[in-house]
Amino acid sequence: MEDGFNTVSIIGVGLIGGSLALALKGRNLVNKIIGFGRNKERLKRACELGIIDSYTDSLKEVCEAELIVIATPLGVFEEITSEMAPYLKKGTVVTDVGSVKEAVVNKLEKIMPQGVYFVGTHPIAGSDRAGFEHAREDLFEGSRVIITPTENTNKSAVEKIAKLWTKTGASVEFMSPAEHDRIYALVSHLPHLVSFCLVNTVSEMDKNFIKYSGSGFKDTTRIARSSSEVWADIFMMNEKNILHCLEIFLKKIDEIKKMLSEREIEKIKKFIEEANQLRQKID
Amino acid sequence: MEDGFNTVSIIGVGLIGGSLALALKGRNLVNKIIGFGRNKERLKRACELGIIDSYTDSLKEVCEAELIVIATPLGVFEEITSEMAPYLKKGTVVTDVGSVKEAVVNKLEKIMPQGVYFVGTHPIAGSDRAGFEHAREDLFEGSRVIITPTENTNKSAVEKIAKLWTKTGASVEFMSPAEHDRIYALVSHLPHLVSFCLVNTVSEMDKNFIKYSGSGFKDTTRIARSSSEVWADIFMMNEKNILHCLEIFLKKIDEIKKMLSEREIEKIKKFIEEANQLRQKID
Known part of the structure; x- marks a missing residue:
């Protein structure tokens, strides 16, 4: 043809x-x-x-x-x-x-x-x-x-x-393959990893609580339904980039944890607004 | 009436x-x-x-x-x-x-x-x-x-x-109010916090990468568009429960991080399957 x-x-x-x-x-x-x-x-x-x-x-x-x-x-x-x-x-x-x-x-x-x-x-x-x-x-x-x-x-x-x-x-x-892997570690592999961890947090705390979840939890964990076979391979093959993104993610978690512990409400608002603004770009 | x-x-x-x-x-x-x-x-x-x-x-x-x-x-x-x-x-x-x-x-x-x-x-x-x-x-x-x-x-x-x-x-x-707050810290407040942190991870690494995101990132971060005013108050008022859930979540992150570093693919599959199974309950 x-x-x-x-x-x-x-x-x-x-x-x-x-x-x-x-x-x-x-x-x-x-x-x-x-x-x-x-x-x-x-x-x-x-x-x-x-x-x-x-x-x-x-x-x-x-x-x-x-x-x-x-x-x-x-x-x-x-x-x-x-x-x-x-x-x-x-x-x-x-x-x-x-x-x-x-x-x-x-x-x-x-x-x-x-x-x-x-x-x-x-x-x-x-x-x-x-x-x-x-x-x-x-x-x-x-x-x-x-x-x-x-x-x-x-x-x-x-x-x-x-x-x-x-x-x-x-x-x-x-x-380039390397650039691809850096980008997708961040915008795809990290969110999948986090989503699996969110569901397993419920699993460890109290499985029955999941029935109380609303649309927020459902959306955030929709990708936690993804195939274990496909995703275990992805994690293994892009490990280095994923671990790097995870480090930055954990830094962000630490930042907001600190704001919460110190009751810095204005800083929390700013943190959320930063997320709001960037997220709006892909609406 | x-x-x-x-x-x-x-x-x-x-x-x-x-x-x-x-x-x-x-x-x-x-x-x-x-x-x-x-x-x-x-x-x-x-x-x-x-x-x-x-x-x-x-x-x-x-x-x-x-x-x-x-x-x-x-x-x-x-x-x-x-x-x-x-x-x-x-x-x-x-x-x-x-x-x-x-x-x-x-x-x-x-x-x-x-x-x-x-x-x-x-x-x-x-x-x-x-x-x-x-x-x-x-x-x-x-x-x-x-x-x-x-x-x-x-x-x-x-x-x-x-x-x-x-x-x-x-x-x-x-x-009871206390039970409500324990449950919703887990199935709502934690996912919101995590979602804000995911977007801010992109923000810190490279804002331009967000344009490469697919439906997975979009779903996982949809709630990151939520109001900073509303959510800063929620975080402040349910701080204790949220910090507790965050601890368990970080434990889960640590678990999969360790599996990745040790290249334990079967353990990673099992971890993902556990998430798959629980998540399916709310489909």
Whole structure:
């Protein structure tokens, strides 16, 4: 296809993989989508729902595609890519949709055989709801997709990937893998960690109290429903940046704790107003 | 009125005060609503919108009503009640909708003249949006309202207030002021504090990073838009309970920080799964 792909393989047909499949199909950007995953029954179901056209348990078969999208939890990226390596054909583009980029890009670039092009991406979409049952053709419309090329990344492969995401309705932005990881440690990984800790604070104090929560608690902890498998990997792979953000967060907690203990109401108001103002920028 | 009130005064015509006014009017539970507030222009506007029927800057006039609802930020409760005290008539019911109960109930009970009945309540409704412009007749429908009687509270006044809230569509629950404050420190005040700190962490690290945030950050920090005036008072008045919850929260942060540093991925998964499970209970 001139303006798309003949065959695309999606490894990990979940919310993001499934939504990308639907977006590509809906825009006639692909003739055939092959799904790969660990659960045959679920792949069959995704096939029945028309999200993918066929499925396989052979990574060799996956490599028949011109574009391979890795959309599994981060922890298995290396293993999958290493297994694929012998079958990857020259000119194939491999991309991923993982939430951490530096470790991923470093490792996967090294595994790629000569003439196979890896491009790291991170679509800022999705939700705490996992699984292709929640996949939506319009998931990426109006969203942001970060593409993280390095000095080793093939420029025409980057262009192809950027074009693909633009066609799904996303706006594409480029940055280095390291910058991506610094930013998303702060605006995504830290809030997830904090959200898990908020719920587990209730868990330790009195589980029954949770029934008294209102919309504030519900919103603040919505992302605490996120997959343990996906998020344990993210935490592990962006540990250094997350720990740094956590330090600053703990400093902020200390600041307001001190204001409270010293009954500095005007300082507390100022602290809250600072949060008000910055938060309003993303309304 | 047999099944309602002839006149109700609302002190502080904001989101909660305004919504209560609309709910009472919509259900024909009141003939006349008097509004009191510090800003005449805004009271006039609330009058024009039909939220209140008249407004006054005289607390003496406020005391003409059979029911007086205090719906200002907590910090001025005592001052307002003390000023009203000389004018309060026997049989009047005074109630509040504040988010902290023990300090409020203790103080206000003492200020009430003989034969005037105070009942503390806390409707678990509202949002980060302040002001009567966001008031809704159905704000309390399906919500929970906590009523916090003490051994001094007049039983028929409690019944009247419970009936009123039930008619707005809320489900009423009774508990002691102290228990209320323990529970809401955990499920409301702590999440607000944490949410302010999350935004201020971004503020300290790099304000520009906020534009990269996705729906996770937005949800987690939605309540960081809440009023500094309202929340500084809540923090000050429930300080002891909040600091206790904060201690447990910091313990949880320490736990996951340690797991991260020691690269204990299975423990991290378990930690997240615990949060998943409890959070699912309020979906």
